[in-house]
Amino acid sequence: MSQVSRARPYMNPYLAGTLLGIVLFLAFFITGSGLGASGGLNRLLVYVQNEVNPEHIDQVAYLLKMAGGNANPLDSWIVFLTIGTIAGGLISGLLGRRMKFETNKGPQISNGTRWVMAFIGGALMGYGARLARGCTSGQALSGGAVLSVGSWAFMFAVFAGAYALAYFFRKFWN
Amino acid sequence: MASFPLPLAELFGHWGSYAVYAVIGIAFGMTLESAGFGNSKLLAAQFYFKDMRVFKVMFTAIIVAMTLVFLSSSLGLLDYNLIWVPPTYLWPGIVGGLIMGVGFIVGGFCPGTSLVGLATGKIDAVMFVIGVLFGIFMFGETVGNFATFFDSSDMGRFTLPELFNASYGVVVLSIVVVALALFVVAEKVEAMVNERPQQVLPGWSKPAAGALVALAAVALVIGQPSNADRWQAIEAEAQAKLNNREVQIAPAELLKYIDDTKIKIVLLDVRDERDYNQFHIRGALHLPLEKVQEKARELQFELANTVFVTMSNDEAAATEAWKILKAESLPNAYILEGGINNWLNTYAAESLGEDDRVAMKQPDQLAYKFNAATGSRHPAAEPSPHFLNLKYEPKVILELKRAPTSGGCG
16 A cells, blocks of 8 residues: 555545435445445454354344354345445545545544544444444435435434534544 | 346346445445545534535435436336335434434444545544444344334334325425535535635536436426326236236135245235125235225335235225235235135035025125124134145246345345
């Protein structure tokens, strides 16, 4: 990975949004289902769990659905969507010369603090996404576009949760 | 509508079809990264009103995709009934959303954006992804303790137009207009918070916004296809099946499937309440014709090994119900051949004789009289297993379910 100083600027948000909308529409048009991210991560995790401790999988109803018996948790389109997403990010990062090992954070905190925060935030995200049966991509974006009531309620809840606590975390970002 | 969604597994094979999803994923990842969503600082800036990129990208994507989906649906290019609409579990969704909101401001990413952050070398994104995996792991371990809440407030496939009792066109156009207005506000807020003049939008943005409103208006004017429109689109093929008697199954075939534990049978009795109370097959659901269309949406959620059988006294009303179900894209729908009268002729010979027959004054009328409202207590409501040897011409061909059974989060 090369450290490139002349990173190209990000795309205009409305243009990026339009492209994202077209990708989302094509996903619906071709497959009937939208986009997602947490489902793929979930199945990758269950795959590892199943390798490490298969008896445990067979005891937990929630995991059993994905990996019980001979079911292969990776045998799902969501997994391939997720792998594609990572590959797409890599391609776009290379084209935009934005590949760089770095930690993005506010100037007042150390890298270590940022990493711990990222882990805690990620854990909350992962937990919440499973509880809400979807993440920002699968529920808010995909479900929002096809007018699911639950997805819109979920979307407002995400923004509400983040805005409600933003003030208390201002030192971490500004 | 015959080829929606594309039968990917038939076209490319089981694993080959996954390549299509990988390509969609690549396009998804590229747009997320180009939008700046690999950078947690930019994402978090949304919540300090400094850079409302998250809101702009997300809502632009939603209104573009939404308009295209419903425009295609009104033009008959895609079938909204077969689109995955995440089912509404209101309270688990809201609580999960709030937790995620907190995770967003603490961690700086959401799961999708963290993937592109990870792909471009952002170390905080790597930590975030590890956190997500840990959170998912913890959920799997703890969900057993609150399974009731997790499955509570299940409203099924529930859409905004149903909530507001408005047409799809009106809701779509309203959301587009409101979102565009909010973009104008977002530009002003950004300028204010950053104490700078408003950014000049690219020249194409106004024509593009106008075009989107126009497309949404076209979708509104054409309207979403009614059940009658949908029937018209499939009439040639479906009417031929009716005429060739490919979908009318004999009482003996129905009995075999009722007995078969591998197949789930849903019996839809569309007669009036009086006839239903006089006699019905055990387990049959009383469903008046006018409610069939509404019920069809719920029936889409049944497992893939479900066979739906409509029935009336003869076949007229059952055929009407079948047409409605077919038009709503419900797979594996059949009609009981000769209706309840034929069923009684077949299975009630011991208890109902010629004396119990009534004069047939109108079509699709119950051919027997009962001394009491026997409902499903009549012996013929659950015929004895010795009838299982009856011969019949098999007609049920299980059709693969076309509607997706899970979305991107399954």
